[in-house]
Amino acid sequence: MPRLDTQQSPMAPYHIRQYQDSDNKRVLDLFTRGMEEHIPATFCHVLTLPRTILLLLGLPLAMVLVSGSWLLATVCIFSLLLVLRLLARQPWKEYVAKCLRTDMADITKSYLSVCGSGFWVAESGNQVVGIVGGLPIKDPPVGRKQLELFRLSVSSQHRGQGIAKALVRTVLQFARDQGYSDVVLETSVLQRSAEALYLSMGFWRTGQYFMSVFWRLVDIPVIQLKYSFPSA
Incomplete structure (x- = not known):
């Protein structure tokens, strides 16, 4: 399995590779813990x-x-x-x-069996410490080909090492290679560090909305962001 990105840091080395079925338990745990944080x-x-x-x-x-x-x-x-x-x-x-009932129920089927999609993990010390996925938008704007970034998460013990940025960069490079014009994503106003990361990498806000009545009542909108490739 080719290693897509490798970083040697003073804290811990890591590399990014494509998801394998043997990663499933750790990936689901990372995702669940990340959301519950x-x-x-x-x-x-x-x-x-x-x-x-x-x-x-x-x-x-x-x-x-x-x-x-x-x-x-x-x-x-x-x-x-x-x-x-x-x-x-x-x-x-x-x-x-x-x-866990939808795309994360079968990651291989959801992300690796779909043309123009992918799912990657960051590995450190033979342990999965970060995840990210990308799926094509089914009905993009006319003249655009868009990939949506999903499920970015890094374990709390491995943050501050550039892993999240490397995972996002992996998705951006994949999208460029696949001929996408944009990478889009959604995050919430509570995820300030994630939004700051995306903005620092060239994403910009395109809109916001409330997922449900509850989120409107507590004033927590979903933020929509986009990264467009210069050639597009």
Whole structure:
């Protein structure tokens, strides 16, 4: 299996190669952990919303005024925090479950059996530490051929080594070689480091939208980005 990119860093060497079926367990674990890392950030974001602050202050105060019990008000606050934590957790859990039922259920079939698509892993110390995939857009704008970047994730222990950038660069090179005019992707406003990485590599924002009513209520839009090749 050819190695697509190799980097020797003071921390750990790594190389990027095409996905193999033997990588499946580690790849799914990386993907799941990467998505679930956004749960605490979502919870913190929800706590900063004016409507949440009003709820956390107003409802316990109303209970004190009605019942005269500060204990009941305290229980109310902790109950609200627990509910908000569960609300922040559920959409990410549902998203992971959906992906594991669809494209991630059979990575070889989804990404390696489709013309003009691919899935790559970054390997360090004989262990998969990063992943990324790319699939062609079925209905691109007229005159364009677009590849969508999916599932970029790097293990928390191997961040800061340039692995994510190397994985994105692998997708960009693949897209260029395959004659694509653009690489597009979606991320959320919570994934600030990911967005900063994409922008630093030449992507730019093309729009945003809310995936569901929940995401609209908590004001967390999906950000759409695009990289276009100069020749296109």
